[in-house]
Amino acid sequence: MxxxxxxxxxxxxxxxxxxxxxxxxxxxxxxxxxxxxxxxxxxxxxxxxxxxxxxxxxxxxxxxxxxxxxxxxxxxxxxxxxxxxxxxxxxxDHDADEEPLATIASDQTTPEDAFFKSTQNQLVMHVLTQLNPDQRMVIELKFFQNLTFEEIATLTAISTNTIKSRFYAALRNLKSLLEVHHVAS
Missing domain, CATH: 1.10.1740.10 (RNA polymerase sigma factor, region 2, helix turn helix motif)
Structure with missing residues (x-):
């Protein structure tokens, strides 16, 4: 057993x-x-x-x-x-960012660092909610769950090429959205 x-x-x-x-x-x-x-x-x-x-x-x-x-x-x-x-x-009309993620790392040493980290998390969560659900799911599985494209394809029953296409489209959209917020260079 x-x-x-x-x-x-x-x-x-x-x-x-x-x-x-x-x-x-x-x-x-x-x-x-x-x-x-x-x-x-x-x-x-x-x-x-x-x-x-x-x-x-x-x-x-x-x-x-x-x-x-x-x-x-x-x-x-x-x-x-x-x-x-x-x-x-x-x-x-539902506002998806009513309560954004505000996780503050325990190794923060100053209130300024904590505020900056919280603000960054809020911005990232806000920007992620602006992606379409398919793109958001691929970003979530790739970056936050550390899955490979092949694992994502198996998990979602979608071809690896489609997963890659959604991933790179999501990255382009994220870059554009972050540039609007003057974050990306």
Whole structure:
């Protein structure tokens, strides 16, 4: 039997009805899901709602997880799909940057450094929310999840060339948007 710390063992036990195994699995991956949803939506509350939706859906469909697959990739794919669904059903006038990411690194030494870092994070989150959802997803998976183009293509069931095209289009758009804010050189 696999060790309890292994995702597959936790999944097996959760499918058998173990609440503690399910809670451990959620605890292990909640930050990953939340951060992915936050970067996709740019809104803390929306990310929390999406995280809850994702884990409710995962729990209901845990039996569909292929034991030979990568649980993290499966979870990211579900999260990405939920985010895309969120954008499809969102009202057009919704302000996606109501609560931007304002994470301040713990190694900040001065209030000025903390303010600058917070302002930069807010600007980046604001600019990311201006990308279309497909481009935002590719940027999120490439930069924040450190996936390769091939991994993104597999995860999203989109060709590698299309992923690369979206990625480079997103970079061009980001550069233009940052230039508007006088950030890029």
């Amino acid at each position: 696999l060790g309890l710390d292994n995702n597959l063992a936790l999944i097996e036990r959760a499918m058998e009805g173990s609440v503690s195994a399910w809670e451990r699995l959620v605890k292990r991956h909640e930050r990953l899901v939340f951060n992915h949803a936050l970067r996709m939506t740019g809104n803390h509350d929306d990310a929390l709602d999406l995280m809850q939706e994702v884990f409710m859906g995962v729990y209901s469909n845990l039996h569909q997880f292929k034991q030979d697959g990568n649980f993290k990739s499966w979870l990211l794919k579900i999260t990405s799909n939920r985010c895309i669904d969120f954008f499809r059903r969102r009202k057009p």
